[in-house]
Amino acid sequence: MADNEAAVLAAAKKLPLDERAAHKTWKVRSELFDDVKDACAKAFSSEDPILHQAGAEGGGGPLFAKGLGDANLNVQDTSIEALCAWLAKADVQQASRLASSVCSAISAKSLKARPFTVAKAAEACYLLVELEQQESVVESAIKASGDKVPKVAVAALDILKNAVSLFGTKVVDPKPIIRALPTVYGSANAQVRDKAKEISVELASYLGLAVVAGALFEKMPAAMKKDVEAAIAELPPGKRAPERWTRREQEERAVAAGQPEAMDVDDEAEPGLVAAEAAEEVDEGVDAYEYATPVDILGPLQKEVLTIVDDRVAFWDCFESKKWNVRKAALDRLRDAARATRLAEGDYGAVVRELKKVLAKDANITCATAAAEVAGALGSGLRSGFSSAAKSLCPNLLERLKEKNIMMSRAAEDTLRTLGTHCYSLLDVAEDLVAAMEHKNPKVRLETGKLVTAMVEGCPKPIALRALKESLPAALGKLASDADAGVREAAQAGLAAFAVRGGSLAAIEKVLEKLDDGKRKKVEELPASKGSSPRPGAGKSLGGAAIKAAQPAPARRQPAAAGAPPSARSAPGGGRDEEASAGPRLGPEEALERFAELVGADTGKSGR
Structure with missing residues (x-):
């Protein structure tokens, strides 16, 4: 029996890789990936033939996807090891060809396997991120985070957490992760919820509390929100720096580290300095608006009835009231609603008309101040969607700068600056x-x-x-x-x-x-x-x-003739007489x- 098995293995070594991957004997399939791993370990670069052979499409699809999806656990183990060895030597173009199929196989099979396989699968994902295939990694991990088996969901979330932690949010796009987290917050499994909290904290370490608070806090259960806030408060101060870099970044850092310092000549940076600046680029800040979910305020306000002292007044009717406190209550409610980080687009024409009317005609300074604050909040929350309205409000806000009331003039000034930043x-x-x-x-x-x-x-x-x-x-x-x-x-x-x-x-x-x-x-x-x-x-x-x-080009200065009067001599910086003699000038x-x-x-x- 042993001799027959040895003969089968020896005969199989002569077959093409895709035929060995489809062989009915599991040991043949397992030995194939051992051979691929050894060959990749000996390769000097991505140009080695084994990188092309193992990464090419076979008769039944990519070689590694077959191994990762194999029914035999031993084959799964050897294939994930071979994949890691291959990714360590592959280039970006080679990795892009199989990233989607490999990530799908990892989510479907590897995360359900033994702990060793799960750990190796995670490392394969990080190597794919190094090779700029983070989009496929994040997409497949998010899909696996909704698996009915808790250990699979936990493993997928752990990959997302570590990818963000290791590479940072400049490499790993946080937007799809932020969109997916609210679903995970409601998981019945405590370990899954804990991983979701950890991801939230990792995002805050890079993006800041404001982004996480604006995009996620409202979607968290109260107890989870309290835990996340406490964990974020314990983060070390300052900007979070990545611990791992993509291959491109590694090359840039290597060039920057090996480049001697050069003189800055004629205001032009040397290539080495450019590379150093690129490698050490500092994040200038994150705009929470980019990550926030748009909030609809028009629908709820349409149906809202405000209670002012003993009166109950429909929201839109408040603006027609002769009582300043009723108008002020409606503006305050509108301002509070508009302070959402990002507002859903809609027909704000009626709102703008009321704001213009208050800014132009309302004699009550507190109402006019509130109207200016509302305009600023709408501009911040709608950005380009508020451009036309912002331009129409500009003259009224400029006119309000004359007010002696410091609260009014400051509100108008702040709003004009906000609109100038975001709207026009x-x-x-x-x-x-x-x-x-x-x-x-x-x-x-x-x-x-x-x-x-x-x-x-x-x-x-x-x-x-x-x-x-x-x-x-x-x-x-x-x-x-x-x-x-x-x-x-x-x-x-x-x-x-x-x-x-x-x-x-x-x-x-x-x-x-x-x-x-x-x-x-x-x-x-x-x-x-x-x-x-x-x-x-x-x-x-x-x-x-x-x-x-x-x-x-400036004309070369000529020395004045001996005995020439002072007016004929060149003054420092050049004078009008010198300019006139310098030739054509624009x-x-x-x-x-x-x-x-x-x-x-x-x-x-x-x-x-």
């Missing part, structure tokens, strides 16, 4: 801002100047200076000579912000020409005092090369046009 661009409301900067009330002029400066500095993309040069910078130029000192300072700061974002003082040269020497000098000095230095021919924010190309208009062409800042793409 400078170009969208340029006319309203210019009108406000010409307002007879100095407080409106002051706060509008500050608002424009903040929007310019916070704009995530280059501003279309060609579209704005005749409006906002010109209006700021007029304000720079305002009788009010605070207004003048705000206007000068706004002009400096435009110069920094434009990358060159040429962007506002036409405005600067109309200022006296003292004010012009102040504008030119402001960027340097804040750590920026816009100058003709240099622009960090939009790329030095593009700005340099927009300016003519004027402010031409330089600005050239600059706009180079950076592609057209009207249709501004501020978006």
Whole structure:
């Protein structure tokens, strides 16, 4: 019998891999994967023939999927070991061909097998994440988390938890996990619920409490929420760093570690420094909005009846009441509802009409303050879906900046900044801002100047200076000579912000020409005092090369002849006489046009 078995095994070694994987004798199938594991261990790179042979499609599907789905437990064990050895040498392209089939087999079979197989299956999943196949891993693990067998669900959730913990949320997309967790929170099995809590804590360690609270706390049972909050409170302070990296990241880190420090020449980073920056990139913050589930507030409010003192009034009828406290109660209720992290889109036309009416006509400051706060909450929760409404509310909010009541003016200012961040661009409301900067009330002029400066500095993309040069910078130029000192300072700061974002003082040269020497000098000095230095021919924010190309090369300075009068000598930084002799020079208009062409800042793409 033993001799016959040996003969069968010896004969099988001569067969193609897919035929050995389909052999009726389990030892032949098991020996196949032992051979694959040994061959992969000896391979030097992904170009070794065994990587192609074992990863290719056979007659009955991918080789590893057959082994993982085998009825014999020994074959399952050897196949998962062989898969790990193969993944250790494979490249991204090779892994992408079998990721889906392998992950499906792991969820269907491997997680139901012996502890050794489950552990190896988890490691195979992490190797797949290294090879950038995290989407298949997460999808199959989420599917297995709903298995009726608790140990399978626990194993799948453990893979999700460790994948997030090891690689972080920049590699492993948390959104599908967040969407799947509420179902797991309601599991009848305590171990499954505990794993769901652990995943929630891991997500919070990377994304922050605000994201997890906004996206998941409302869907947790009260006791679970308390446990998760306590666990999050015990997390160490600071940003969580991944413990494991994808192959691409490993290569970047290796290059960065082996690259000697280089001098920064002519504002251009060396390749090694770029790699180091990419490898050590710091997460600038996570927007909870991206992970939150949209909340419908219009439906519930439509049916709601408010109790104010002894009166019961339907929500929408409150806005028509002559009693300020009734109107205020409706606005407070609307504001509280709108403060959800993310709001479901819908027809907010009636809401906007009521807000405009209150902001424009309501003499009660507390009602107007509440209306401004509602507008800010809606803008934060709807983002681009509130764009049109936000633009229509802008003039009313700007007008409210004149109020002496600090709560009212602060609410209007905060809301304008929120809407400028999430709902519209400078170009969208340029006319309203210019009108406000010409307002007879100095407080409106002051706060509008500050608002424009903040929007310019916070704009995530280059501003279309060609579209704005005749409006906002010109209006700021007029304000720079305002009788009010605070207004003048705000206007000068706004002009400096435009110069920094434009990358060159040429962007506002036409405005600067109309200022006296003292004010012009102040504008030119402001960027340097804040750590920026816009100058003709240099622009960090939009790329030095593009700005340099927009300016003519400076002429080489010639020494003045002996005995020449002082006016003929070259002053530090160059004077008008020197400029006149330096050859062709672009004027402010031409330089600005050239600059706009180079950076592609057209009207249709501004501020978006």
